[in-house]
Amino acid sequence: MILPSRNMVQCLDKAKELAEVYRMEAHHDRSHSVSMDEVLRLVCTYLNKDVQVQYFLDSETGDHIRGVFFEVTGKYEIYLLDGMSLEWIRFVLCKELFHVLLDEDGCRNCAVDDHLREMIPSFSDLHSHPGSPVVWEVLAEIAAAELMFPFADRVVLMTQENVDTTVIAQRYSLPVLIVERYLSDNAMQVIASHMA
Amino acid sequence: MSAFNRLQTLQAALQTRGVRDVKFHLNVTPDTALESVASTVADVLEAIQAGRVRPFEALGDAAHA
Numbered sequence: 001m002i003l004p005s006r007n008m009v010q011c012l013d014k015a016k017e018l019a020e021v022y023r024m025e026a027h028h029d030r031s032h033s034v035s036m037d038e039v040l041r042l043v044c045t046y047l048n049k050d051v052q053v054q055y056f057l058d059s060e061t062g063d064h065i066r067g068v069f070f071e072v073t074g075k076y077e078i079y080l081l082d083g084m085s086l087e088w089i090r091f092v093l094c095k096e097l098f099h100v101l102l103d104e105d106g107c108r109n110c111a112v113d114d115h116l117r118e119m120i121p122s123f124s125d126l127h128s129h130p131g132s133p134v135v136w137e138v139l140a141e142i143a144a145a146e147l148m149f150p151f152a153d154r155v156v157l158m159t160q161e162n163v164d165t166t167v168i169a170q171r172y173s174l175p176v177l178i179v180e181r182y183l184s185d186n187a188m189q190v191i192a193s194h195m196a
Numbered sequence: 197m198s199a200f201n202r203l204q205t206l207q208a209a210l211q212t213r214g215v216r217d218v219k220f221h222l223n224v225t226p227d228t229a230l231e232s233v234a235s236t237v238a239d240v241l242e243a244i245q246a247g248r249v250r251p252f253e254a255l256g257d258a259a260h261a
Binding site for chain 1: 207211216222230234243249
């Protein structure tokens with residue numbers, strides 16, 4: 001999937017903006033991983049967003065779907081798959097919170113069937129040019145990764161020998177899959193080309 | 197009813213209650229069939245619409261300075 005450069009910059013700027021709010025306002029020892037309790041509190045209070053988070057209960061679904069985001073006339077609802085690991089809860093919540101922060105008219109979509117028909121093939125097609133709602137699915141994840149596992153940290157890690165992604169995942173309290181994805185050459189190159 | 201027909205029914209219900217944007221965090225691979233994802237999404241949206249949810253509680257992941 002090809003992501004428009006302008007939107008990439010917008011998403012990374014939003015991640016930087018929230019990181020700065022977190023740095024100034026979070027009641028948290030910043031030597032630890034970024035706290036999603038604090039991020040949620042800041043999004044709701046400091047940034048004044050009306051966000052309700054719940055878990056959805058459906059054991060039949062497996063984990064094909066880990067999170068759902070709704071915008072409901074200026075309010076936001078986030079639903080997380082019940083029973084996920086703490087690391088996945090943290091990451092999916094962060095990603096959905098970036099949908100709140102990146103919300104704008106042009107990226108909305110309520111045609112669920114069309115959204116899926118466009119989104120699923122786009123994930124595996126490196127040259128696809130999907131519409132904005134699909135692009136924002138990916139950008140929200142990139143922004144979450146940037147907040148929780150900053151590019152600057154990743155650059156330092158990549159200079160080290162014998163990088164153990166399991167240890168890194170524990171340090172940042174992230175799923176190993178996410179750590180591996182964002183340490184990959186492709187992810188590092190894409191983000192590097194958009195960092196100021 | 198096919199998964200996509202279920203999604204269209206759910207979409208109408210969501211719009212009735214004011215939902216203007218829906219997004220997902222999916223766990224799919226290039227081999228995952230679209231129909232399978234659509235079916236899962238329909239299951240989840242039906243669960244949410246039916247109120248099969250529970251409150252989110254603090255994760256306790258803040259290490260206070």
